[in-house]
Amino acid sequence: MKLLEDKIVAEGNAIGSDILKVDMFLNHQIDPLLIDEMGKEFFRLFEGCGATKVVTVESSGIAIAVAAAKYFGVPALFAKKATHKNVGSDIFTARCYSFTHGKEYMMNISKKYLHPGDKVLIIDDFLAGGNACNALLDIISQSGAEVVGIGIAIEKGFQPGGAALRQKGYKVRSLAIIESMEDGKITFRPDEDCF
């Protein structure tokens, strides 16, 4: 998605060969018009997938997921992060290790909002190693719902998460795939190589 790639180049901050800060428009400050366009693009990419729910993780995924859900005309649902294991019987829960924060957390979704028969489109802001996405997949699997697609804003193509998910057969579409970052210079994977 050229609009997003241009924004990353203009306002993102590549630190070394691995860290990309996009808190100017996505992770802390949020550009609402860009977010709306991203929601529209996810709808174009996954149109006809039959999604009954868009699922993401708090906090950075929420704005994008709600924008996409609006175009699909279905509810958005965000997994909550907790530091302690919630032992309630009313939630689906999965363990997730965050490399960004260097710690493990629990990801929870209420059993009230995911059921067998639900078709879930996962939306998230970043895909790198795939830990957060795999925890979401675990939760959705517990619920008996089906995953119909995984839409990512920014994928780090040089990390293994995306390739592993595609190999498992998931339809993964990323609006921008970063091939490499060297000395602050960001190279994107051309769109046609993604799919």
Next chain:
Amino acid sequence: MKLLEDKIVAEGNAIGSDILKVDMFLNHQIDPLLIDEMGKEFFRLFEGCGATKVVTVESSGIAIAVAAAKYFGVPALFAKKATHKNVGSDIFTARCYSFTHGKEYMMNISKKYLHPGDKVLIIDDFLAGGNACNALLDIISQSGAEVVGIGIAIEKGFQPGGAALRQKGYKVRSLAIIESMEDGKITFRPDEDCF
């Protein structure tokens, strides 16, 4: 806002005389069309306020703030919650006690995104005692920015936060003000009494 009041009555869950659960459409699962209408309504209520930024707190405030920011054509910005005091010099920070979670946390906003000259519209999902809102006001005051309004989705009118903020001279507008909850029955304050 009748649409929101109707939704609260139809899908909210009043527990005792104080707790209102709206995780069916606002706090966990999110109704994207309702959220968009709420953003539009905040724009109507605060049109002409000159807002340059819409500020909220993660996580539940994000969707509403982004919807409102879209109508104003300005960035949204969310304060991040941290359990530990971040001693970096690059953030504005304030302490906040959450009655919902029974614990204290730090609220942080990067100094990059709030400046003197900014006119801030605060948007949040709930206003009860006013702790979260007061922490945001503290942060905005540290930045030298000006608060031009406070827009709340659901205000608990029987708690003191809203009255205290209005008494201080802030323009507070809540889309639904709950006058009382008794045995699960929710009574709203009529719109004309709010302002």
